Amino acid sequence: MEPSITRISRFGFVNAYLIREDDGLTLVDTMIPGSTKPILAAAQRLGAPIKRIALTHAHGDHIGSLDALAAALPGVEVLISTRDARFLTKDMSLDPGEPQSKLRGSYPGAKTRPTRTFEPGEMVGSLEVIAAPGHTPGHVAFFDRRDGTLLSGDAYSTLGGVATTAKVNPRFPLPALATWDKPTALRTAKALRALDPARLAVGHGNVAEAPAAAMDAAIARAEGR
Numbered sequence: 161m162e163p164s165i166t167r168i169s170r171f172g173f174v175n176a177y178l179i180r181e182d183d184g185l186t187l188v189d190t191m192i193p194g195s196t197k198p199i200l201a202a203a204q205r206l207g208a209p210i211k212r213i214a215l216t217h218a219h220g221d222h223i224g225s226l227d228a229l230a231a232a233l234p235g236v237e238v239l240i241s242t243r244d245a246r247f248l249t250k251d252m253s254l255d256p257g258e259p260q261s262k263l264r265g266s267y268p269g270a271k272t273r274p275t276r277t278f279e280p281g282e283m284v285g286s287l288e289v290i291a292a293p294g295h296t297p298g299h300v301a302f303f304d305r306r307d308g309t310l311l312s313g314d315a316y317s318t319l320g321g322v323a324t325t326a327k328v329n330p331r332f333p334l335p336a337l338a339t340w341d342k343p344t345a346l347r348t349a350k351a352l353r354a355l356d357p358a359r360l361a362v363g364h365g366n367v368a369e370a371p372a373a374a375m376d377a378a379i380a381r382a383e384g385r
């Protein structure tokens with residue numbers, strides 16, 4: 161089956177994705193500020209309207225163009241996990257039950273408020289919301305069971321080789337350096353691997369086809385094996 165995703169990248173460094181739905185397109189993540197034009201151009205090439213914006217987490221390089229896109233797309237749905245929605249309002253508190261690790265990376269907040277927040281297990285269009293905490297407390301992945309595409313956000317990266325955020329990849333250290341709690345990130349990396357995705361679409365780097373072996377190797381490195 162043809163993958164239903166289209167990757168949009170700025171400088172090959174950070175990605176957003178358009179996912180085809182019966183009613184139009186779902187945009188996953190919004191990249192850095194100034195990314196509205198390439199995102200809208202990609203939607204135009206696909207000939208379908210962006211109906212919803214779904215965010216993997218609240219870091220600045222994933223929500224950077226949220227406000228501009230929400231302004232350019234009146235009526236668009238804006239969706240983020242209930243947990244990471246708090247970062248959009250710059251509420252940086254940790255809950256008592258969470259690891260009290262330091263929040264890392266940029267949390268610039270946004271003026272846009274979600275039209276709906278979600279919990280793992282819920283659906284966003286055809287995408288199943290998968291709990292993927294660790295990089296941020298409310299980080300999620302999206303799994304498209306139609307074709308086995310896993311949109312992992314920053315739970316994995318492929319720039320400089322497939323890596324988890326549980327251990328710094330010297331060839332692209334940024335995602336691990338911006339990670340809140342590495343033990344949680346490692347558990348998430350294993351849980352996502354257990355989904356046995358056909359394709360891994362990450363926040364940073366190329367889409368990896370048949371990623372199982374590379375994910376196993378990344379988990380082994382994170383475990384120091």
Ligand SMILES: [Zn+2]
Nearest residue numbers: 219265314338
């Ligand atoms: Zn991030």
